[in-house]
Structure formats: C-alpha cells, structure tokens
Amino acid sequence: MPSSISNLLERAVVGDRLSADDALRILHNAELASLARAANAVTQRLHPEPYRTYNIDRNINYTNICTSGCRFCAFSRHAGDTDAYLISREDLFEKIRGTIDLGGNQILLQGGLHPGLDIEWYEQLFREIRENFPEINIHGLSPPEIYHIAQISGLPLATVIARLRDAGLGSLPGGGAEILVDRVRKKVSPCKVSSDGWLDVCRQWHRQGGRGTATMMFGHLETPAERIEHLERLRDLQDETSGFTAFICWTFQPGNTDLAGSPKIGAFGYLRMLAVSRLFLDNFQNLQASWVTQGLDTGQAALLFGANDMGSLMIEENVVAATGTKFRIDEEQLRRAITRAGFVPRRRNVFYHLVEPPGGDARPMNVS
Numbered sequence: 279m280p281s282s283i284s285n286l287l288e289r290a291v292v293g294d295r296l297s298a299d300d301a302l303r304i305l306h307n308a309e310l311a312s313l314a315r316a317a318n319a320v321t322q323r324l325h326p327e328p329y330r331t332y333n334i335d336r337n338i339n340y341t342n343i344c345t346s347g348c349r350f351c352a353f354s355r356h357a358g359d360t361d362a363y364l365i366s367r368e369d370l371f372e373k374i375r376g377t378i379d380l381g382g383n384q385i386l387l388q389g390g391l392h393p394g395l396d397i398e399w400y401e402q403l404f405r406e407i408r409e410n411f412p413e414i415n416i417h418g419l420s421p422p423e424i425y426h427i428a429q430i431s432g433l434p435l436a437t438v439i440a441r442l443r444d445a446g447l448g449s450l451p452g453g454g455a456e457i458l459v460d461r462v463r464k465k466v467s468p469c470k471v472s473s474d475g476w477l478d479v480c481r482q483w484h485r486q487g488g489r490g491t492a493t494m495m496f497g498h499l500e501t502p503a504e505r506i507e508h509l510e511r512l513r514d515l516q517d518e519t520s521g522f523t524a525f526i527c528w529t530f531q532p533g534n535t536d537l538a539g540s541p542k543i544g545a546f547g548y549l550r551m552l553a554v555s556r557l558f559l560d561n562f563q564n565l566q567a568s569w570v571t572q573g574l575d576t577g578q579a580a581l582l583f584g585a586n587d588m589g590s591l592m593i594e595e596n597v598v599a600a601t602g603t604k605f606r607i608d609e610e611q612l613r614r615a616i617t618r619a620g621f622v623p624r625r626r627n628v629f630y631h632l633v634e635p636p637g638g639d640a641r642p643m644n645v646s
C-alpha cells in the first residue's frame with residue numbers, strides 16, 4: 279500500500295530519500311501548509327543557525343547576440359539587429375568598478391551564444407578582468423555557453439573548461455538548464471545543448487575542482503512529472519560529484535517571448551515547487567529564493583518554504599527584465615525582508631562563506 283502524503287513528508291523531514299514518484303505525489307496532493315512545515319523543518323535541520331544569507335553581485339550580459347533562438351527568451355538579438363551589442367572593455371570595467379563600490383565581490387557574466395567568439399576571446403577577457411580586479415570572482419558562462427565555445431573552437435569540453443579555469447573563471451552558474459528533459463528542450467530551445475550535454479559540462483567542471491549552481495526554470499511547456507525528472511537528474515549528478523553549491527528555481531516569465539500569453543505561475547505554484555525541491559534534493563545544502571521573478575514578498579515567504587538564502591542583490595539584471603518583470607531593490611530592503619521573516623541577514627560569497635564588511639570576519643558556513 280502506498281505511503282500517505284503525511285508519511286512521505288515525515289520521512290523527508292528526518293532525511294529519508296524520496297523517490298521521484300513520492301515527490302510527484304507530494305507536488306500534486308500535499309496541502310500547502312503541511313508542505314511548508316515539512317520543507318521548513320528540513321531547512322532548519324540543515325541550517326539551524328539564526329541567520330539567512332544573501333550575496334551582492336552584478337549580472338553583466340556581455341552580449342545579446344545569440345544563435346539559439348529559445349522560445350522563452352526576450353533578451354537575445356541577431357547580429358544585424360539595431361540593438362544587438364557586444365560590450366566594450368570600457369563599459370565592462372566601469373560596471374565592475376561600480377559593483378566593487380557597492381560592496382560587491384562577484385560578477386555574474388553571461389551572454390548569448392555568439393557565433394564569432396572563440397576560446398581565445400574568453401581567455402583574454404578573463405585575464406584582463408583578473409589583472410584589473412583581482413578581488414572579483416567571475417561567476418560566469420552557463421553550461422550552454424561553455425558547450426557552444428567548445429563547438430566554435432573545435433576543442434574537447436575538458437580542454438575548454440581547463441583553459442577557462444586557468445584564465446580566471448571562478449565558478450559556474452547553472453543557467454540554461456530550464457527543464458532537463460529533451461522532449462521539453464526540443465520544444466522550447468531546440469538549438470541549445472541537450473539535457474545530457476548540460477549535465478556533462480557541469481560534471482566536467484566539477485571533476486576539475488570547480489563549483490557552481492543548479493537551476494530550474496519551470497511553468498512553460500513541461501509537465502509536473504518532467505519537473506521532478508529534472509530534479510532527479512540534478513540529484514544524481516550531485517551524488518556523483520558534490521559540485522553544486524546551491525539550487526535555484528524560478529518561474530517562466532512569458533512577456534515579450536514567443537510564448538507570450540501563456541499562463542504565469544503565481545506565488546503559490548512557485549512556493550509549492552520550491553518546497554518539493556527542498557524535500558527531494560536531500561544532497562543540496564542550499565536553496566535560494568527567487569525574488570527577481572516573484573517579488574520581495576514572495577521571496578521573503580520562500581525562506582519559510584525551503585529556501586535558506588535570498589540569492590543575490592543583483593545590482594543589474596537584464597534577462598528577466600526583458601520580459602517586463604522588473605523587481606529592483608537595495609541592500610537595506612533585502613536585509614529587512616530577511617529580518618521580517620525572522621532571521622538575521624548575513625552576506626556571503628558565491629561559495630557560501632560568510633563575508634562581513636571590511637574589518638569583520640569571514641567564517642565558513644556549513645557547506646557540503
């Protein structure tokens with residue numbers, strides 16, 4: 279006889295691993311309040327500390343020129359479009375200086391799949407950033423970009439990854455995962471790397487000692503079962519490499535995309551999925567809230583639905599903003615949101631080490 283939903287939730291709370299079928303049953307059937315209690319209990323077990331964390335970085339999109347044509351994207355342009363761009367060094371360095379002035383220690387450097395930029399271009403870029411701003415971590419290039427650079431350069435993935443690391447790539451954001459099920463990818467991003475390819479970039483990055491995040495963008499053409507399949511693929515890879523520092527899920531924003539007019543997932547749907555992710559991803563230490571797509575109130579509620587981190591302040595964000603969804607806040611607002619959820623706000627770096635203002639301490643958090 280199958281376990282009741284409350285039994286499944288109790289098992290997850292004490293650390294028993296859920297199967298994909300268990301997670302799907304919970305996603306479909308659990309009451310929101312019970313789900314929140316269970317996800318929060320898991321978060322409290324993993325993070326009994328009184329604080330919740332956040333980061334300060336800037337999302338710099340070095341180009342919007344892209345050959346991929348993903349149907350959910352409102353950001354990309356063709357090379358000949360009047361508003362297509364490739365950032366100049368001058369603009370890039372000015373943005374990095376501005377990030378440092380605001381207390382940031384990292385840039386999230388991502389762009390489209392540019393048809394003309396090979397490995398040498400990226401190596402040169404990273405070396406110049408490292409020489410001019412040695413204190414800045416380059417959290418950059420999603421797995422699809424790395425896969426694309428390998429193809430453009432005619433080099434094996436492992437070589438590209440080793441060369442990018444040597445040039446200064448510090449950590450790998452898990453963008454471009456969307457849903458790691460090829461049936462869905464063929465519909466929403468047919469020209470982008472496959473599910474196996476996305477996972478293989480992460481695998482090789484982790485094997486070479488790199489760390490990075492995993493993501494999921496949901497609420498477009500996938501089924502609930504495919505969301506769970508996505509989580510299972512991430513959990514399997516994490517069992518293998520332990521290379522993911524955190525998981526972040528967010529909801530698809532249909533504005534200005536080929537899928538405009540599709541229903542948008544609201545706060546409850548987002549919080550439900552976040553909570554199930556917390557129960558299922560038992561080998562992920564950290565889950566981030568997504569206030570960039572959901573707004574700060576829902577982001578704050580996420581701290582009670584499985585998230586232990588508010589993500590980044592994001593001094594600049596362009597990709598979600600291109601869909602018309604724009605939530606902008608300052609550090610004080612972010613800290614206040616954490617406080618009002620009942621926690622002490624603490625800044626961290628990308629590796630989840632606490633970072634205090636100059637003169638303070640930096641103690642490592644409990645990271646797997």
Ligand code: SF4
Nearest residue numbers: 344346347348351354
């Ligand atoms: S999501 Fe990324 S890869 Fe897809 S079209 Fe937009 S910029 Fe290109």
